[in-house]
Amino acid sequence: MANKPDADSAATRMRCLIVEDEPILAEMLIDTLSDAGFETTHLDRGDGVVDWVKSEDPTVVLLDLMLPGTDGFSICRAIRTFSRVPLIMITAKVEEGDRLRGFDLGADDYICKPFHAAEVAARVRALLRRSIEWREASPGSSLELDDARLEARWRGATLDLTPLEFRLLSTLGKRPGRVYSRNELLDTVYSDGRDVSDRTIDSHIKNLRRKISEVDDGDTPIESIYGVGYKFKG
Numbered sequence: 001m002a003n004k005p006d007a008d009s010a011a012t013r014m015r016c017l018i019v020e021d022e023p024i025l026a027e028m029l030i031d032t033l034s035d036a037g038f039e040t041t042h043l044d045r046g047d048g049v050v051d052w053v054k055s056e057d058p059t060v061v062l063l064d065l066m067l068p069g070t071d072g073f074s075i076c077r078a079i080r081t082f083s084r085v086p087l088i089m090i091t092a093k094v095e096e097g098d099r100l101r102g103f104d105l106g107a108d109d110y111i112c113k114p115f116h117a118a119e120v121a122a123r124v125r126a127l128l129r130r131s132i133e134w135r136e137a138s139p140g141s142s143l144e145l146d147d148a149r150l151e152a153r154w155r156g157a158t159l160d161l162t163p164l165e166f167r168l169l170s171t172l173g174k175r176p177g178r179v180y181s182r183n184e185l186l187d188t189v190y191s192d193g194r195d196v197s198d199r200t201i202d203s204h205i206k207n208l209r210r211k212i213s214e215v216d217d218g219d220t221p222i223e224s225i226y227g228v229g230y231k232f233k234g
Contacts (some may be wrong), residue, residue: 005014014059016124018042019049019075020090022066025113029062032117033124044072050078058085060124063107065091073105080106084144084156088121106156137173143221143232145170148188157215164189165211168204172222172232181229205230 016038020026030040041058043049047069048155053061061079065072072089079087088109089102099110109123137143144153150166152159152173161169171188173178182198189204209220221233 014095014128015039015041015056015062017049017053017056017058018063019046019062019067019072020044022064028117029120032121033062036121036125038124044068046072046075049075052148053079053083053085057083060128061085061087062120062124063087063089065089065102066067067110071091075100075106075109076102080156084153086124088120088127089121090115137170141176143169143173145173154212154215154221159211161208161211165204165208168201169208176221176232179225179228185229201229 014037016033018026018029018033018040020042021044022027026042026044030042033040038059041052041056044067046067049063049070057159063072067069067075070164072091076087076089079085086108087106087124088111089107090111090112090113090130092100102110108127111120137145142155146152147170150161150163151201152161152169159169167187167189171185182201186198187200189201205222205224211222211223212222223231223233
């Protein structure tokens with residue numbers, strides 16, 4: 001069930017998916033988040049949540065843990081294989097172990113029942129403030145970039161990059177599959193026109209690969225193209 005905003009505001013409103021099987025709580029969340037400016041969609045079963053997130057790309061997800069069909073832990077684990085959408089777990093489970101499990105699976109926040117709907121709205125706003133600058137480099141990418149801060153995350157882990165390394169990774173990551181020559185990459189990272197050997201890029205790529213592999217068990221998305229340059233596999 002979805003609450004449809006008027007046509008003029010639909011394009012500018014953020015989209016919140018509410019997954020909750022208790023009708024009274026669901027209605028309270030729908031009313032509160034709608035009043036806060038969100039376009040809300042409500043699902044009362046775990047089945048189909050993952051496919052919905054894949055196809056609809058919501059701004060934020062509120063996810064109950066105890067659901068008919070598929071439980072919230074399984075849903076969170078599946079979503080984190082393809083998306084970094086901000087996700088808040090809502091549940092009657094209050095044990096610390098459950099909260100830690102939720103965070104380990106990729107939840108961004110955790111609210112225990114009973115709760116005030118206004119608290120949930122405040123948590124949503126706070127979470128979005130923390131994450132709003134981060135954007136996927138390309139649709140479905142595990143690379144997230146904050147151009148304003150020159151910061152990057154790979155599969156949720158922050159990378160310790162120099163400004164030059166950030167510009168290099170940003171160039172490659174925003175066009176996955178595109179092959180860049182060393183000279184093209186030089187033009188990107190050294191915009192002041194200085195005379196630098198194109199082999200300098202190899203050194204920067206080596207450092208980038210090392211930093212990414214450190215947070216991803218040795219894997220790296222940057223591929224060498226013999227005799228040409230490099231591409232980002234995505």
